[in-house]
Amino acid sequence: MGNREIFDQVSDMEKQIGELYEQLGDLKKRLSDLLEENHRLAVENHNLRHHLDHTEAVKDKTVKKGSTKGNLPGEGYDNLARLYEEGFHICNLEFGSPRRNEDCIFCLDFFDKTK
Numbered sequence: 001m002g003n004r005e006i007f008d009q010v011s012d013m014e015k016q017i018g019e020l021y022e023q024l025g026d027l028k029k030r031l032s033d034l035l036e037e038n039h040r041l042a043v044e045n046h047n048l049r050h051h052l053d054h055t056e057a058v059k060d061k062t063v064k065k066g067s068t069k070g071n072l073p074g075e076g077y078d079n080l081a082r083l084y085e086e087g088f089h090i091c092n093l094e095f096g097s098p099r100r101n102e103d104c105i106f107c108l109d110f111f112d113k114t115k
Contacts, residue, residue, distance in 0.1 A: 081111070 080090045084107055089097050091106035099107075 084111075 084090050087099050089104055093106055
């Protein structure tokens with residue numbers, strides 16, 4: 001094996017090491033991004049669990065007091081609210097007819113009664 005061949009092999013190895021070093025840098029950057037996202041999601045998860053626990057505690061207190069006025073409205077109320085937001089009347093006067101980009105005082109009165 002001549003000197004030139006040895007030099008070429010060393011040059012090839014140097015090139016491969018450079019490429020591996022570049023790949024390692026890319027992996028390190030991706031890992032750093034994943035760790036940051038994981039931390040952000042862990043904090044968000046912690047905050048959401050805390051909020052959920054607080055909400056359930058308030059709900060439990062309301063149920064223990066026997067108050068039906070403070071209970072959240074049911075699924076029917078949610079469906080009516082969704083219909084109203086989609087632009088339809090929910091009042092007994094014009095139920096199901098389209099609203100013309102304006103609020104209906106009778107529909108809004110229904111929301112006030114359910115609170």
